[in-house]
Each structure stands twice: as structure tokens, then as C-alpha cells.
Amino acid sequence: MTDRAQGAPIRVALLGCGTVGGEIVRLLTDQADDLAARVGAPVELVGVAVRRPHKHPELPAGLVTADAAGLVTRDDVDIVVEVVGGIEPVRTLLLEALKAGKSVVTANKALLAEDGAVLAEAADASGADLYYEAAVAGAIPLLRPLRESLVGDRITRVAGIVNGTTNFILSSMASSGAGYTDALEEATRLGYAEADPSADVDGYDAASKAAILASLAFHTRVTAADVHCEGIRTVSAADIAAAASLDCTIKLLAICERVPSEDGAADAVSARVYPAMIPSAHPLASVDGAFNAVFVEAEAAGQLMFYGQGAGGAPTASAVLGDLVAVGRNLVVGGRGPRESTYASLPVLPMGAVSTRYHVSLEVADRAGVLAAVAREFAQHDVSIAAVRQYGGGRNGGSAGGSAAVRLVVVTHAAPDSALASTVEALEGLDAVRGVESVLRVEDLGRSVSALGVTG
Template identity: 80%
Template sequence: MNGNAVRVALLGCGTVGTEIVRLLREQAGDLAARAGAPVELVGVAVRRPHKHPELGDLLTTDATALVTRDDVDVVVEVIGGIEPARSLLLEALKAGKSVVTANKALLAEEGAALAEAADASGVDLFYEASVAGAIPLLRPLRESLAGDRITRVAGIVNGTTNFILSAMTESGAGYADALEEATRLGYAEADPSADVDGYDAASKAAILATLAFHTRVTAADVHCEGIRHVTASDIAAARGIGCVIKLLAICERSPATADSPEAVSARVYPAMIPAAHPLATVDGAFNAVFVEAEAAGQLMFYGQGAGGAPTASAVLGDLVAVARNRVHGGRGARESAYASLPVLPLGAVPTRYHVSLEVADRAGVLATIAGEFSTHGVSIAAVRQTGGAADDGGAARLVVVTHAAPEAALAATVQVLAGLDVVLAVDSVLRVEDLGRKGVAP
């Protein structure tokens, strides 16, 4: 074993940082054996030192000075957000320090700048913990599948929203009640916006698409919708066609056609998926991601997607890899963005839809509505009507399930339908994703 320690600076000591400190201390011997040298924590930057008296002389409030110290080899960042994390990590990379980060928001916006800085200094940039917590996902995309052609990455990458939707499915509760329960149990933050509005999942989708398709994809490229407007009626409607609703991150490669070049898309939204699909059974705060590749076929990654200990596990895995490179020489995989494929806007992406309408219950209504779908090039797969004059005072509920159609065509159809005299309300529009599996009920 090399006698020279690999010296680590830690930025942030909240839930994840505390676990990192614990694991570094409790597993020091094993980590040293795996890395080839002792892995030594030499400084921890925090805003409120009085909250961490157990760290003693390791503490500092001067993060900039810490990341540029001569006795620091690796900087581990778990403070989150864009600034000051961005500036600190760029300073660290410029100073020749390797970086391990769990910061998905930063990577989704500034990943290219960080990768370029790492390349310029010849150091490592690792970020396994930024997506899906403890689940080994990014390294397989970047390394294990480097010889294959990935066509789609899709899955559940936010535990808070999955817990809420699972609770709504199991109990019939509304969104507000399920969110309250998630907050009480600690699965949702006091301000849950990043989770329930889809922003957290969108950042992760950008990272996944970048790795899978060798193309720089940022958070701004990802269409993002959350789950605030999913109702108990939507959950019941999904059950009625053999589906469940999940908040999905979907990254796809679109083949070239006579009219357009090869492209990629990345989107986050609640969607109906077949109850028979493995993702449909992922409940609670767990994450699961399907990867489809031309040679490897379908692969599924499942496990704890968040939390202090699971995220720290992924950070420590990266830290050992970086330390090993420091001890024995060499570097980890660099950024691969050679493909530079265009990113499709959501309007160009075809998807199936489940449209629920409240309509006047009289002759000719169905023909009128079907005509509007046809006019906009949206093919109907199935129609179901419930209610009628006897029980709804002349109103009926009409559910239309479409074949795959571009988002723009469906949006135009719904806009026209909402203005028809015979349509009393467009109650909901949900996408239906079969994710390459058979079993979606028409």
C-alpha cells in the first residue's frame, strides 16, 4: 500500500455530508485497502461550525481557501445548488484537485464547464451520487455500455413523487393528503417544489441523456411537468385501462428519417404505464431506471434513490475510484459529447394520450369530437363513455385513448375541443407510455 494519504476536503456537512464523515472514519481500513493508500479527511467547510463540534479543527467557513489548499487532493461537494458550488468546484479543478459531487442541479446546468475544467487540469470529475442515490447507474452508462448504442433511458428518479403517487394509488387519497403524509414521514421537504414540480427529475434526466447519447443536454432542454394536478380520478382512470401513474424521466434517441436527422429528446411528466411493467411495481420512495440498448437489450436498475446513507455510499464509491487513480496513476472516463445530436422540442415527440372530457349527452357529439382528432392527425385507439342524461343532467364523460401522435398535434386538438359547445370541460390529459413492453390496454 502506498504510504502517502489521499487527502480529502468536504464541502457541506448536512444529511449526506454527515454520513460521508461517518463512513470515512468507520471504514478507514477498508477504504485504504481498496484505494491503495489511506483516505484522509483534512477539512470540512460549513456555514455554521457550532452545529458540528465533533469535527473540531477540521471545520472552516472559508470554502475557497479549503479547496485550493496545497494539502488537498480531492474535493467532495454535497452542498447543492448552483452557487457557490459552481465557483468552488471550478476553483478546485483549476487548482488540480479531483472532484466528486452529488450536485445534480449544477451538473444539469454547468456540467460541460466542469468537464472542460477537469480536462484542462488532467483530473477526475465523478458524480455517481447525482442520480438515483445508491443505485449504480451512471458508471454503467458511461463505461459498461460504452461499446453499445443506447436507445432509451426511462424511469422513476424522484422518491418523493413516487411515494406520493404510490400512496394515492394504494389508498385512493387525493394529492394534498398524500403530500401531507409524505411531509410527515420526512419524504418531502417543507418546500416540496423541486420534487413535485419535476425540477429534480429534470436535472437527472439531463445528466442521463448527456451520458447515454454522447450529447450535451442541459436542464433547459428537458420538458418538465410535475404531479400537482394528478387527481384521484386520474389514478382511477389509469386503473380502468390496466395502468398506474408514475412521474417518469424519459430520454430517447430518435432515428434519422428522410425529413429529419437523428435526434434525442428528454422529458419529465406523469404518465400512465402498464400495470404489468416492472416500473409499475416500484412503490414508496424507491427509484428504478430502465436502460435499453441495441446489443444489451433491456436492463433495470433498482434501489434506494435518496437519503443520507445511500447517497454517501455512491459518493464513497466515487472517492475510492478517484483515490485509486491518484495513487496508481490514470484517470476516469472523460466527458463524451462527440455525437452533438440535436434535442427535439416536446412538440415533435410522439406519445399516446388519455383524454377525459365532460360532454353534452346528445346525438352527434362523438362524431364531432372524433372529427377534430382526425383533422389534427391524431388517431383514436379507443373511446369509452360513462354517465348520461339519466344521472348527470344531460352530461356524459368521454374518455379517448389515442395512438402515438406528436405532442403539438394533441395540444392543438385539445385546444379546439375546449372551445366546442358540446365539450363542457377537458378534465384531464395524461400521456400513456408503454416503455417498449406489451400490455397497454386500449
């Protein structure tokens, strides 16, 4: 970090000028006087790096460049703002900027979840700041409370909806009865889903965000590779209806918890993303459309809820500008923002050791003794059954040797994921089981799950 002349402007280089970058340029122009007052010095945009400068006639020609590598190390740049996304070449560009003493503001959750530690170490080595509020939950102020406001407390869980695309799809399925494919098509048509929706619907976007949340909440380096990840492609209209019949709804959840280690002798971290049933009475159940909501639980503060728009040009730009003001203030007064905190270095609990409840739907032969055989497999794998429901008219009714089929729904008590997986494998080997139609986890998130205490 270099000494600054009093009153000197804060000079900003912007990498990327798409939907979010365009909003950042607009806000820097429209709110120039207010930003200067808040920072304590004028904020000046000195360069914008894009791949095809001729595609951006709205920008002054003197600002636009295709030479991102040259821009991030220029002497007249104080802060590099990155809204390009992806891993490379962004990783190299930001490392070069940090090594040159430039502070960095980024919205790149994938890069932070994979190489956040490398960026943090580079920032520490040069005395620069690294801010990334916009990387998780868009405009919702979530990371700064974890990193600053709650740093004096002991956080026990961070859980919620952090991907607007999947929440829109699941909300649409619940409200209309549509299947996954139709709901995805609607989300794509309305602009909530990308042409290639894999990062969203397969859970990877939420997993990157979960890694960032877990790292901040538990003072432990957690990467995307540490996060158990499942998407929503297999969630069916029948699953949505089954949840509704139990007064529940299905949401793609990111859950980060402080839990006992496998031997119970110390603490560990659990970080996971998957679709789960939650009681309709829980506040997260009413979060519809493309909105995000996250609960943070801490020993002293109790339960806090953060809710709002988790994506989009303007909301994400708002979070970026908030970081830009914070970094600018640090430059003006000669201070530094919070550094990476990894003192706890807790182990990450493998998914097989994580205990949750389960909703298991089976298609079975409609004959005597089948329920007993199914229950025996659950018992042999130490998975306790809480409730059973039976529905007639399986899709293969009347086939397979003249035996009609029925559907069994089994709701379990909490059991390790490995035990449930072994149970499902054993069930699929039973002659009487035509198929395991779906397995969904059930999360109470600290609220009552009495709605699931049904009997057959």
C-alpha cells in the same frame, strides 16, 4: 495532477455536512482500514466546510471551517467532495478546485445539469477527475455503467422513475385513493417531501437527472433547459382511478431516447419528464414508495433494469464513497477517470415533435352528435382514436340549459405532442365540451399496451 509520494495519504476536503455529509464523515471513520486497502493508500479527511461551524460539535474543531474557498485550494487537499447542492457558490468553488488540480466528487444534479460542460472542461484542462455517481438515483450504480460498462454499445433509451418523493406520493394515491394534497401532506410528515416540495413535485429534480442521463447515454451535451418538464400537481384521484380501470398505473417518468430527427435524415435526442400511464404488467409499475428504478436499452445488451433506494443519507453517501475510492485509485496509480464524451452532438428534438399515446378525459353535454363532433376534431388534427369510453353522471349534470353531462375518455394512437395540443385547444372551443378534465400520456416502454384497447 501532481506527482504523489508512494504511500502518501489521499487527502479529502468535504463541502457540506448535513444528512449526506454526516454519513460520509462516519463512513470515512468507520471504514478507514477497508478504504485504505481498496484505494491503495490511507484516506484522510483534512477539512469540512460548513456555513455555521458552531452547529457541528460532533466534528473535531481542527477540521471545521467556514472558509470554503480557502479549503478547496489548499495545498494539502487532493479531492474535494461536495454535498451542499444548489448552483452558487458551489459552482465557483468547484471550478476553483478543478483549476487548482483537485479532483471533484459531487452529488449536485442541478449544477451538473446546468453547468456540467463547464466543470468537465475545467477538469480536462487541469487533468483532474470529475465524478458524480450520487447525482442520479442515490445508491443505485447507474451513471458508471452508462459511462463505462456500456460505452462499447449503442444505447437507445434510458427511462424510469428517478424521484422518490413523487413516486411515494403517486404510490400513496394509488393504494389509498387519496387526493394529491393529502398524499403530499403524508409524504411531508414522513420526511419524504421537503417543506418546499417544488423541485420534486414540479419535475425539476427529475429533469436535471434526465439531462445527465441523456448526456451520458447519447454522447451529447444535454442541459436541464433541453428537457421537457411536467410535474404531478395536476394528477387527481380520478386520474389514478382511470388508470386502474385500464389496468395501468401512473408514474412520473424520465425518458431519454435516441429518435429520428424532425426530417428523419439523422438521429436526435428526446429528453422529457412527465406523469404517464404505464401498463400494470410492466416492472416499473410495481416500484412503490420512495424507490427508484431505471431501464436502460442498448442494441447489444438488450434491456437492463437498475433498482434501489434513490435518496437518503446512507444510500447517497455510499455512491459518494464509491466515487471517492475510484478517484483515489486514479491518484495512487497516476491515472485518470473517463472524460466527457460529446462526440455525437445530436440535436434535441422539441417536445412538439415527440410522439406518444394519450388518455384524454372530457366532460361533455349528454346529447346526440357530441361524440361525432369530438371525433371529428381528433381526425382534423391527425390524431387517431384507439378507444372511447363513456361514463354517466358528470359533475355538472342537469345544469347548463338542462342538458346533463357525461364523461368521455378517449385513448389515442401515437401522435405528435403538437397535434394533441392543437386537438385539446379545439375541443375546449366546442360548445358541447364542458371541459377537458385531464390529459395524460401513455407509455408502453417496450411492453404491450393491449390493456388500453378498450371500446366504448
